[in-house]
Amino acid sequence: MREGPDIARIASLVGDPARANMLNALMGGTALTATELALEAGVSLPTASSHLSKLMEGGLLTLASQGRHRYYGLASAQVAGMIEAIIGVAEAVGPKRVRPGPRDAAMRVARVCYDHLAGEQAVAMLDRLFDRKLLLREDNEIRLAPAGASHFTALGIDIDRKARRPVCRACLDWSVRRSHLAGTLGAAILDKIIAEKWARREKDSRAVVFSPTGRQAFEKVFLA
Amino acid sequence: MREGPDIARIASLVGDPARANMLNALMGGTALTATELALEAGVSLPTASSHLSKLMEGGLLTLASQGRHRYYGLASAQVAGMIEAIIGVAEAVGPKRVRPGPRDAAMRVARVCYDHLAGEQAVAMLDRLFDRKLLLREDNEIRLAPAGASHFTALGIDIDRKARRPVCRACLDWSVRRSHLAGTLGAAILDKIIAEKWARREKDSRAVVFSPTGRQAFEKVFLA
DNA sequence: AGGATGGTTCGATTGCGGTCGAAACATCCC
DNA sequence: GGGATGTTTCGACCGCAATCGAACCATCCT
Structure with missing residues (x-):
């Protein structure tokens, strides 16, 4: 020993x-x-x-x-590196992922993460917002572009700049291993999605289910 | 979740x-x-x-x-790399043991990491190989330069390109917080060091101890 | 075959640590 | 101040996994 x-x-x-x-x-x-x-x-x-x-x-x-x-x-980055290494082994060793159940599938598509949207839809949305230069990447942070500010207010999404929380924040998605949008803006967007009845929250779950028309509306606005 | x-x-x-x-x-x-x-x-x-x-x-x-x-x-070497990474964190956060014993010091200088050399000597070696453009940094990976291929074969170091493992890989050192060389090339170099009797493995330890003449030979070949 | 050595399985015991509800503490907002 | 929200502490419960002795299996030696 x-x-x-x-x-x-x-x-x-x-x-x-x-x-x-x-x-x-x-x-x-x-x-x-x-x-x-x-x-x-x-x-x-x-x-x-x-x-x-x-x-x-x-x-x-x-x-x-x-x-x-x-x-x-x-x-530290050292800790992050260690975790990466462990993830690497875990992926190499456990390639077989149990078949994701229906609720699991829904969770992957869209779910609530604290107060904002997460899942594939949310990740795709953030990608598009970057593409359209409404948000800007800055190192590990996200900044609201001037064009973005007017864009969101035009959509009726109120951006609370005074809140202590940052307006934009990246949040890592567990299903996709990419970031989605958190912060007050992320929260406001989720609010709008619910308010417009584009989607509803599954009971006793974090899953968010879009209605057919709601999905179209959401995609038109955020994934166009 | x-x-x-x-x-x-x-x-x-x-x-x-x-x-x-x-x-x-x-x-x-x-x-x-x-x-x-x-x-x-x-x-x-x-x-x-x-x-x-x-x-x-x-x-x-x-x-x-x-x-x-x-x-x-x-x-696998991947598993070994993960353990090295964990050791690194444990060393960094662990209660620093008062006075690192002599064996500990030897371990810092040179030790075996799975099948290749680690420690200050190994880190210095990798630095020099980059300097001499025998190896090339590529993002997070290491590539063997054409000049490197001929160089190592001239040294009698056989590079197995067909193995599933990569020829070169960076492995994070826990003592120094820098990378040393793993992969088939790293393993082959350690083999040579032992075969040439430049160093011997300490019994019941990962430490690798160079003989005075062996150290000179090693430095001449790899740290020149 | 029989004994010796290397390894695994079984069964029973035990203690550590993950878990949550309730309550305490801290900070902000009005 | 008082109420709301974010966070930690306390206390109690419970399950799981680590542990070992004894029995069992496998391989080698003569």
């Missing part, structure tokens, strides 16, 4: 499903709040909080307190 | 102290028997056997049966 760095301690931190999901969500590079991470991980808030303090104690996360919000992020 | 690759499953395999010790022991690159691994891990034989079957099922190990001996080894 030879002594080395405590690799078991680090690995076991990642080895819990809830914590793994949190870390995966944080792989996008943007810090998230405890509540968001609880949702991503699918656990209650107390449980998430407990996990987060363990991850902090283990040195895998950093914490930035902003008022009553506490943003958790990966501690 | 649910995600693609089951990273928690893989990480939790490494997250048990007994299994972590086994994997750490296997990082030396030589396959070991169940009894040896039980000893390394400090657990009874039945316990070790149980762990080993879990690691096998998880795809982290390969098994080679030879008579009544069963030799367990790491399944």
